[in-house]
Amino acid sequence: xxxxxxxxxxxxxxxxxxxxxxxxxxxxxxxxxxxxxxxxxxxxxxxxxxxxxxxxxxxxxxxxxxxxxxxxxxxxxxxxxxxxxxxxxxxxxxxxxxxxxxxxxxxxxxxxxxxxxxxxxxxxxxxxxxxxxxxxxxxxxxxxxxxxxxxxxxxxxxxxxxxxxxxxxxxxxxxxxxxxxxxxxxxxxxxxxxxxxxxx
Amino acid sequence: xxxxxxxxxxxxxxxxxxxxxxxxxxxxxxxxxxxxxxxxxxxxxxxxxxxxxxxxxxxxxxxxxxxxxxxxxxxxxxxxxxxxxxxxxxxxxxxxxxxxxxxxxxxxxxxxxxxxxxxxxxxxxxxxxxxxxxxxxxxxxxxxxxxxxxxxxxxxxxxxxxxxxxxxxxxxxxxxxxxxxxxxxxxxxxxxxxxxxxxx
DNA sequence: TGGGTCATGTAACCTGTTACATGATTAG
DNA sequence: CTAATCATGTAACAGGTTACATGACCCA
Numbered sequence: 001x002x003x004x005x006x007x008x009x010x011x012x013x014x015x016x017x018x019x020x021x022x023x024x025x026x027x028x029x030x031x032x033x034x035x036x037x038x039x040x041x042x043x044x045x046x047x048x049x050x051x052x053x054x055x056x057x058x059x060x061x062x063x064x065x066x067x068x069x070x071x072x073x074x075x076x077x078x079x080x081x082x083x084x085x086x087x088x089x090x091x092x093x094x095x096x097x098x099x100x101x102x103x104x105x106x107x108x109x110x111x112x113x114x115x116x117x118x119x120x121x122x123x124x125x126x127x128x129x130x131x132x133x134x135x136x137x138x139x140x141x142x143x144x145x146x147x148x149x150x151x152x153x154x155x156x157x158x159x160x161x162x163x164x165x166x167x168x169x170x171x172x173x174x175x176x177x178x179x180x181x182x183x184x185x186x187x188x189x190x191x192x193x194x195x196x197x198x199x200x
Numbered sequence: 201x202x203x204x205x206x207x208x209x210x211x212x213x214x215x216x217x218x219x220x221x222x223x224x225x226x227x228x229x230x231x232x233x234x235x236x237x238x239x240x241x242x243x244x245x246x247x248x249x250x251x252x253x254x255x256x257x258x259x260x261x262x263x264x265x266x267x268x269x270x271x272x273x274x275x276x277x278x279x280x281x282x283x284x285x286x287x288x289x290x291x292x293x294x295x296x297x298x299x300x301x302x303x304x305x306x307x308x309x310x311x312x313x314x315x316x317x318x319x320x321x322x323x324x325x326x327x328x329x330x331x332x333x334x335x336x337x338x339x340x341x342x343x344x345x346x347x348x349x350x351x352x353x354x355x356x357x358x359x360x361x362x363x364x365x366x367x368x369x370x371x372x373x374x375x376x377x378x379x380x381x382x383x384x385x386x387x388x389x390x391x392x393x394x395x396x397x398x399x400x
Numbered sequence: 401t402g403g404g405t406c407a408t409g410t411a412a413c414c415t416g417t418t419a420c421a422t423g424a425t426t427a428g
Numbered sequence: 429c430t431a432a433t434c435a436t437g438t439a440a441c442a443g444g445t446t447a448c449a450t451g452a453c454c455c456a
Contacts, residue, residue, distance in 0.1 A: 001294055002443075008301035018407050031296035038444060040409055061453065063407040082298055082305055086313045087320045088364065094201055094289060096231040096353045098282055101208035103346035105282055110349075113286045120287045146303035148378050149310075152371050153296050159370075163363040164288065171352050178348050202415075218435050238416060240437055261425065263435040 002034055003042050004081045007074055014069045030157045051077055107179045111172055118168035202234055203242050204281045207274055216265045230357045251277050307379045311372055318368035
């Protein structure tokens with residue numbers, strides 16, 4: 001997958017490993033990440049596969065660099081990938097995994113986690129988005145039709161964040177109901193963990 | 201992460217590797233997956249870490265089994281994990297990665313992908329959910345306070361799917377606008393890839 | 401003189417996927 | 429008779445993370 005992401009980036013203009021890293025960091029970070037260690041490794045195997053080619057460029061005042069270009073075979077591979085398996089796949093969500101087991105903690109503590117989660121917005125606001133993605137905006141001027149796709153990914157981020165916040169609100173509501181139930185039921189203010197021990 | 205998921209499952213009752221696999225397959229599949237190969241490997245390392253212990257149980261008419269129980273150290277580890285790093289983290293979304301590069305394909309083709317994506321619901325409907333999660337419902341009867349957390353994860357799945365469908369609708373709308381713009385603009389019906397070649 | 405940017409990578413490790421391998425019992 | 433369920437794993441590979449290592453230039 002990362003190979004194809006890199007391929008896509010190089011397809012819109014030759015790039016160094018370093019430049020690829022900056023695009024991941026500044027523009028794709030809300031749906032994909034990549035460390036330089038992984039990028040340089042993938043570039044090597046992609047060259048062996050014949051998808052990209054390398055040119056050494058000597059520089060003065062700056063370290064020399066290796067610029068990568070896409071080959072015809074690489075472009076074909078990119079198109080094949082774009083047309084393949086475009087159906088929703090299972091996603092991995094660490095916070096949901098925790099949620100599933102949160103019954104081990106006192107309800108009050110769980111509520112606090114949802115509150116913190118709700119207030120921690122990952123997605124930058126409109127203003128920051130613009131400056132962080134200056135690179136993308138520049139491209140958008142020259143290829144407005146390609147910028148549309150980039151905007152679609154940003155909109156996904158926004159919608160996801162909004163949904164996540166609504167979900168947190170719902171969770172907090174449900175947990176408060178549970179808390180009142182437990183309080184009203186036995187007036188013992190016992191955390192779930194303690195209750196379980198008793199039950200055994 | 202998987203280690204802690206397994207730990208959580210064993211904490212609510214001793215389990216074999218096989219049983220752990222079935223829970224992942226039937227109840228956690230919308231936010232986490234695990235193959236038996238991985239499960240048995242993790243169980244081995246978890247035993248070495250002292251988080252779980254193993255008992256061999258001979259059976260007649262069925263293959264013998266290895267039943268795993270959580271140790272006090274394991275339960276502590278579970279609590280530590282539950283309290284750690286509970287903030288939204290970057291997620292990886294393969295379809296968003298593709299979306300980002302979809303300008304390489306004709307607009308019409310992209311629209312078709314979003315339509316297919318929209319109509320492919322991963323999340324089972326209420327009826328199937330109930331039968332697939334019979335195990336969970338059984339637990340819910342004995343520990344209604346724990347069932348709440350399980351319901352929260354299901355609600356996330358529902359909200360996510362709804363959001364995804366809305367996003368697809370939005371994308372299709374934007375792409376249709378783009379299509380009309382391109383059609384109206386030069387009346388050449390050129391795919392983006394061909395246009396790019398011309399521009400160079 | 402200290403931190404940021406540009407620029408390259410290696411090594412070890414951890415996690416996840418795919419493919420393979422075995423074999424008895426039970427229900428249709 | 430055949431497919432599903434119960435039950436165990438190994439081996440090889442692919443993909444991702446963490447830590448380390450180097451070094452010049454520029455700006456404050």
